[in-house]
Amino acid sequence: xxxxxxxxxxxxxxxxxxxxxxxxxxxxxxxxxxxxxxxxxxxxxxxxxxxxxxxxxxxxxxxxxxxxxxxxxxxxxxxxxxxxxxxxxxxxxxxxxxxxxxxxxxxxxxxxxxxxxxxxxxxxxxxxxxxxxxxxxxxxxxxxxxxxxxxxxxxxxxxxxxxxxxxxxxxxxxxxxxxxxxxxxxxxxxxxxxxxxxxxxxxxxxxxxxxxxxxxxxxxxxxxxxxxxxxxxxxxxxxxxxxxxxxxxxxxxxxxxxxxxxxxxxxxxxxxxxxxxxxxxxxxxxxxxxxxxxxxxxxxxxxxxxxxxxxxxxxxxxx
Amino acid sequence: xxxxxxxxxxxxxxxxxxxxxxxxxxxxxxxxxxxxxxxxxxxxxxxxxxxxxxxxxxxxxxxxxxxxxxxxxxxxxxxxxxxxxxxxxxxxxxxxxxxxxxxxxxxxxxxxxxxxxxxxxxxxxxxxxxxxxxxxxxxxxxxxxxxxxxxxxxxxxxxxxxxxxxxxxxxxxxxxxxxxxxxxxxxxxxxxxxxxxxxxxxxxxxxxxxxxxxxxxxxxxxxxxxxxxxxxxxxxxxxxxxxxxxxxxxxxxxxxxxxxxxxxxxxxxxxxxxxxxxxxxxxxxxxxxxxxxxxxxxxxxxxxxxxxxxx
Numbered sequence: 001x002x003x004x005x006x007x008x009x010x011x012x013x014x015x016x017x018x019x020x021x022x023x024x025x026x027x028x029x030x031x032x033x034x035x036x037x038x039x040x041x042x043x044x045x046x047x048x049x050x051x052x053x054x055x056x057x058x059x060x061x062x063x064x065x066x067x068x069x070x071x072x073x074x075x076x077x078x079x080x081x082x083x084x085x086x087x088x089x090x091x092x093x094x095x096x097x098x099x100x101x102x103x104x105x106x107x108x109x110x111x112x113x114x115x116x117x118x119x120x121x122x123x124x125x126x127x128x129x130x131x132x133x134x135x136x137x138x139x140x141x142x143x144x145x146x147x148x149x150x151x152x153x154x155x156x157x158x159x160x161x162x163x164x165x166x167x168x169x170x171x172x173x174x175x176x177x178x179x180x181x182x183x184x185x186x187x188x189x190x191x192x193x194x195x196x197x198x199x200x201x202x203x204x205x206x207x208x209x210x211x212x213x214x215x216x217x218x219x220x221x222x223x224x225x226x227x228x229x230x231x232x233x234x235x236x237x238x239x240x241x242x243x244x245x246x247x248x249x250x251x252x253x254x255x256x257x258x259x260x261x262x263x264x265x266x267x268x269x270x271x272x273x274x275x276x277x278x279x280x281x282x283x284x285x286x287x288x289x290x291x292x293x294x295x296x297x298x299x300x301x302x303x304x305x306x307x308x309x310x311x312x313x314x315x316x317x318x319x
Numbered sequence: 320x321x322x323x324x325x326x327x328x329x330x331x332x333x334x335x336x337x338x339x340x341x342x343x344x345x346x347x348x349x350x351x352x353x354x355x356x357x358x359x360x361x362x363x364x365x366x367x368x369x370x371x372x373x374x375x376x377x378x379x380x381x382x383x384x385x386x387x388x389x390x391x392x393x394x395x396x397x398x399x400x401x402x403x404x405x406x407x408x409x410x411x412x413x414x415x416x417x418x419x420x421x422x423x424x425x426x427x428x429x430x431x432x433x434x435x436x437x438x439x440x441x442x443x444x445x446x447x448x449x450x451x452x453x454x455x456x457x458x459x460x461x462x463x464x465x466x467x468x469x470x471x472x473x474x475x476x477x478x479x480x481x482x483x484x485x486x487x488x489x490x491x492x493x494x495x496x497x498x499x500x501x502x503x504x505x506x507x508x509x510x511x512x513x514x515x516x517x518x519x520x521x522x523x524x525x526x527x528x529x530x531x532x533x534x535x536x537x538x539x540x541x542x543x544x545x546x547x548x549x550x551x552x553x554x555x556x557x558x559x560x561x562x563x564x565x566x567x568x569x570x571x572x573x574x575x576x577x578x579x580x581x582x583x584x585x586x587x588x589x590x591x592x593x594x595x596x597x598x599x600x601x602x603x604x605x606x607x608x609x610x611x612x613x614x615x616x617x618x619x620x621x622x623x624x625x626x627x628x629x630x
Binding site for chain 1: 503505506508509510511512513514515516523524527528627628
């Protein structure tokens with residue numbers, strides 16, 4: 001008993017000795033800018049922001065996908081304005097299946113606006129106007145029926161927003177025609193179950209499909225929203241800060257899910273969280289004041305940014 | 320030394336003015352409770368005193384002989400009919416107006432005009448609505464009213480329920496708008512992002528979510544309809560018995576005239592001609608019961624857990 005209470009040390013020391021402090025996770029402050037080494041093969045870790053701006057931390061990184069990369073969408077010189085205010089300025093960026101594209105940047109830099117233009121959701125803002133072209137599988141999205149486009153390019157929002165109906169009906173809603181109650185429940189069951197399995201939620205809710213969706217936990221609600229977005233088998237999945245309302249554990253579950261999904265759909269994620277971008281993204285676009293400042297592989301944008309503004313943002317000089 | 324956590328513990332340390340204000344507020348609340356309790360207890364006492372279930376199923380007749388003047392079956396049916404008819408008019412109309420105002424609301428000038436119109440209707444005394452209805456149904460909509468051998472009186476259940484629905488309408492609109500406004504914008508966007516149209520979103524997502532609010536508004540409106548007398552007197556005739564306005568068919572029933580519990584209470588009260596105050600007391604007790612029941616429904620609907628989204 002006594003030996004447990006007392007810290008180890010010479011017996012000559014008095015009884016009232018404070019326990020030694022726990023080891024501090026040291027933040028390495030570097031004096032000189034260092035040359036960034038390419039990530040050592042096999043260890044799975046790369047430095048984040050290790051280019052002399054003060055902060056070095058290690059983020060676990062997943063292996064890149066082995067699936068073939070296919071370009072599904074492309075923005076060509078896209079500009080979006082709200083009234084007089086230009087929110088997105090001449091952005092050209094590809095969206096590929098088989099990888100995750102992360103859009104990062106400070107608040108108000110236009111990344112969410114750019115994301116919402118991919119499924120033309122930006123149009124519901126009355127003052128919004130857009131220039132440039134966005135294509136889906138080579139087809140101009142402005143020429144497509146908007147409901148058709150949004151079935152092929154689905155979206156998950158910042159706050160979990162299941163509809164006030166049962167878990168089953170939330171997903172069935174995405175599968176049914178406009179406002180129709182057909183097809184019947186039995187016919188949809190297989191598709192609903194499939195969407196829940198793909199979103200990694202089936203094991204938790206498979207037995208309680210008739211329960212109200214809003215009784216689920218926040219993380220489960222968000223995965224239900226992902227399942228709902230996946231139900232109609234979209235080609236592109238847009239995620240607008242999907243983890244910002246969630247706890248770290250739910251965040252990790254959803255990040256794992258994103259990495260599993262990237263082979264079947266092209267994933268675009270908007271995030272404030274640079275660690276998250278590095279954890280899940282294969283390519284990163286850094287936006288600032290409406291411009292796409294830098295676009296490239298995640299290791300390059302975080303490890304060896306070409307632009308000064310990227311270096312400053314990634315290093316934490318502003319944000 | 321004890322910690323003072325209740326504000327009451329420290330009243331003695333307050334300045335005199337604050338103490339007086341506090342007790343005035345307290346006394347006002349107590350007085351209201353006392354008045355409500357007095358009404359309930361007195362009506363329950365009188366109602367129990369003249370309690371007679373037979374009155375509920377017996378038709379009234381105009382006789383000064385108490386034993387022959389019957390019960391109030393017809394007024395009870397009249398109240399129920401007006402409640403159902405006016406809710407059937409007010410609820411769909413009110414929900415439609417609320418949906419348009421909340422989800423469309425363009426052009427803005429038109430939306431403001433609609434809002435003002437609702438306020439005007441809500442602020443109009445029911446006797447004024449009744450006079451307007453009388454002209455409307457006498458001059459133009461006479462075919463929907465009771466005609467006594469060619470003379471159009473402008474009175475019928477349809478006429479009364481139409482004007483009664485205007486009393487309920489602002490309450491339905493208000494409660495529905497509140498319910499729709501409490502649904503976060505990103506829930507609508509989530510539906511659009513699934514490729515759904517605005518109409519599908521309203522029908523399948525927004526209206527189901529607003530259902531408790533719509534129910535609250537309808538029940539509040541029914542409470543007001545059950546308690547109104549002016550429209551009954553002017554547009555329903557406030558007759559003791561229901562008179563079929565046709566050949567005894569259902570449409571004839573709605574074209575007919577009649578009375579409600581409110582007009583029956585007035586008729587039999589010491590101020591009216593029926594001279595049967597005990598029957599008036601029992602009818603008033605039943606009317607109070609109906610309104611309290613509706614209020615209870617409102618409370619239940621309002622308390623029902625509205626779906627809460629993470630904000």
